[in-house]
Amino acid sequence: MNVVDLVRLFAESLDVGVLVTDAQLDWPGPRILYANPGFARMSGYEASEVIGLTPRLLQGQGTSREGTRQMQRALRTERRFLGCLQNYRKSGEAYLCEIDVRAIRRLDGEPEAFIAFEREVVRRRGRPTRGGAGRYRPVEATAAEAFLSERLSAFD
Template identity: 50%
Template structure:
């Protein structure tokens, strides 16, 4: 059983959005190998529209470049990381999400895959947003 099969077996019924990518970090970025149903519901994309594409297609003008760079740095170092960022649904609607990324390294310490767990962060009434006007 490969990594994608294992993650799929664990994530298929999860309410947490899960995406698995390869380990390519240079431009145009990693390639999506798997997304679960929760990821499809959160983004509005079907898995067939995402497989083979880069997660960068979810980013837009309000996605923080500094956060994207911090995420890439952590992955290059093989470090698990958690970031908050603004992504965009297929409809173009911006949404805030918290993304925890787990690097998968080979025996030589080279990044071969990344597994990301994502959850949408909704602002509570009466609380100020720290991520723009969302």
């Protein structure tokens, strides 16, 4: 069974967007080998439209060049990247995306493929509660906005 068949077995039913690419980081790679329905719901692209293309198709005017440079560096050195980038849906609408990419390695340690877990970052109102399993404690709207913009700007 190859990597894509294996990933498909668990990723088809996940809410999180899942992309698998080949290990070739230089243009025209990395090429998308698999996209799950969660990715299609978030991006507006069907899997059949993006297979063979590069995830750079999600980039646009507002995508930070510094962010993509960091990603390139991290994927080359650590074979791992975790961060937020501005992505664009097929409709042209921008969305902030938390992207967690890891290498799927062969036995010799070299990457066979990369897998990304992608989530849209939704601005929630409030502060995360300690040990609250994802719950947010409501605070006054303006304070919540200030708190969030502070947090989100850490990714710029």
